[in-house]
Structures are given as structure tokens and as C-alpha cells.
Amino acid sequence: MCGRFVLLTDLSVITEHFDIQEIACEYKTGKNISPGQLVSAVIRDEKNRLVNFRWGLIPSWAKDPSIGSKMFNARAKTVSEKPSFRSAFKRRRCLIIADGFYEWQKLEKWNVPFCFSLKSGNPFGFAGLYESWTSPEQKQIQTCTIITTDSNELIMPVHDRMPVIFSKESASLWINPENQNKEELLSLLKPYPAEEMKMEEVITKLG
Structure with missing residues (x-):
């Protein structure tokens, strides 16, 4: 799964790295970004645009927006078929920008957090989907989810799943x-x- 991540890279670097032609939002950063918060994402709408989504996808057909709190991840194996995600999979795919993500290793008395990132130090995009939900008051909420897959050899000792990370191509x-x-x-x-990633134990408190 992916329930926490970090993004601190300067906007100018993000704009160049992801070939962003339009900034259509407030750039959101943080060292402990969690579900329910606004995240920065890239979509293509004739051009690459930087936008904000609330993390936790609310399907367009949902009657209660609270469903989004359970839908911050989607499994790669079922994402094209599950009613909650299949419509977004067809045409509403995005990149959710990050510098790294956290997983906790379960020990006997406590859980130890680790941060996973790229050895290059570059930011990257998680595979994401997004949706627009309209409330009974006709207010639109834009939400997203991060797609997860089986862990690679580096992450497997800590957790059996990892977010999908993309190369530029x-x-x-x-x-x-x-x-x-x-x-x-x-x-x-x-x-x-795995050989392109690194793992570091988190020794400071996540804010």
C-alpha cells in the first residue's frame, strides 16, 4: 500500500522534470502527506497541467463522499475492472508527484518507518487515477487514488506492496x-x- 509520502522539491524543478506547460493550482508539498490532503498531480489535457486533487477517490456515482477515505489506493491487478476505478482507468489517469514514500516495518514492540526514494534523487510520478464528484449542493470535488503493485526486492522485507512508480517514458x-x-x-x-531505489530508516519525527 501507499499511505504516506513526501514531496519537497522546488516547483521550478518539477515544472521542468514533468514538462508542465500550465500550473493550474497551488503547488502542494509536505514531508508527511496523507490521505484526505490535497496533492499535486500532472494530467494531460491537450498539454501537461499541474493540478490539485484530494487524495482518496470518490467515484462519480457515490452517494456518500466518505467512501474516499477508504479508496486512497487501487490494486493494479483489478484497477481496470473494479466499478470504483474502471471509468477513471479509461480516460482519467494522472501522475501524483513525490520525492519518496514511507512504509513501516513491523517489529515485536513497535513499527519502524522507512523512506523509499530514487538513487538519482529525482522526483517521480506515482500511477494515479482521478475523478470528479458532484455533491447534492452541486459542488465539485476532484479526488485521486494511487495504484499499487507487488513490492520489488528492496521493499519486500518491509511491505509486500508498493506504489507504481513511472519512468519518464x-x-x-x-x-x-x-x-x-x-x-x-x-x-x-x-x-x-529495486536497483534504482534506496531505503533509509526515518530517525526524525514525521511532521
């Missing part, structure tokens, strides 16, 4: 709304190479 294929090739899209949802 895969990211471009993923956010293209014209790409309707289901098999190609699903093939992108695989563990990121």
Missing part, C-alpha cells in the same frame, strides 16, 4: 487520455527496479 504513455490500449496500460503497472 512510461509516464507519458500513462497520462495520454487518447491511449486506450488496455493491455499496454496494464503492462506499465509493475514494480520499479
Whole structure:
């Protein structure tokens, strides 16, 4: 799963790294970003745009927005078929920007947090989906979820699942709304190479 992540990279670096042509939101950063908060994401709508979504997807058909609190992750194996995600999978795919993510290793008396990031130090995009939900008062809420897959060799001793992380080439294929090739899209949802990642124990309190 992925329930906490970090993003501290300067906006100028993010804009260049993700080839963003329009900033359509307030850039959201934090060292302990959690479900329910606004996150920064990239979508392609004729051009790459930086937008905000609330983390925790609310399907367009939902009667109660509280369902979003349980839907901050989606499993890669079922994301194209589950009613909650299949519509977004077809045309509303995004990148949720991060510098790293946290997982906790369970020990006898306590859980130890670890931060996973890229050895390059570069920011990256999680595979994400987004939806627009309209309240009875006609207020629109934009929400998202992060897709997870089986862990790679680095993460497996800590947790059996990890968020899908994209290379630049895969990211471009993923956010293209014209790409309707289901098999190609699903093939992108695989563990990121362990040899390109690093793991560090978190010794300071997460704020």
C-alpha cells in the first residue's frame, strides 16, 4: 500500500522534470502527506497541467463522499475492472508527484518507518487515477487514488506492496487520455527496479 509520502522539491524543478506547460493550482508539498490532503498531480489535457486533487477517490456515482477515505489506493491487478476505478482507468489517469514514500516495518514492540526514494534523487510520478464528484449542493470535488503493485526486492522485507512508480517514458504513455490500449496500460503497472531505489530508516519525527 501507499499511505504516506513526501514531496519537497522546488516547483521550478518539477515544472521542468514533468514538462508542465500550465500550473493550474497551488503547488502542494509536505514531508508527511496523507490521505484526505490535497496533492499535486500532472494530467494531460491537450498539454501537461499541474493540478490539485484530494487524495482518496470518490467515484462519480457515490452517494456518500466518505467512501474516499477508504479508496486512497487501487490494486493494479483489478484497477481496470473494479466499478470504483474502471471509468477513471479509461480516460482519467494522472501522475501524483513525490520525492519518496514511507512504509513501516513491523517489529515485536513497535513499527519502524522507512523512506523509499530514487538513487538519482529525482522526483517521480506515482500511477494515479482521478475523478470528479458532484455533491447534492452541486459542488465539485476532484479526488485521486494511487495504484499499487507487488513490492520489488528492496521493499519486500518491509511491505509486500508498493506504489507504481513511472519512468519518464512510461509516464507519458500513462497520462495520454487518447491511449486506450488496455493491455499496454496494464503492462506499465509493475514494480520499479529495486536497483534504482534506496531505503533509509526515518530517525526524525514525521511532521
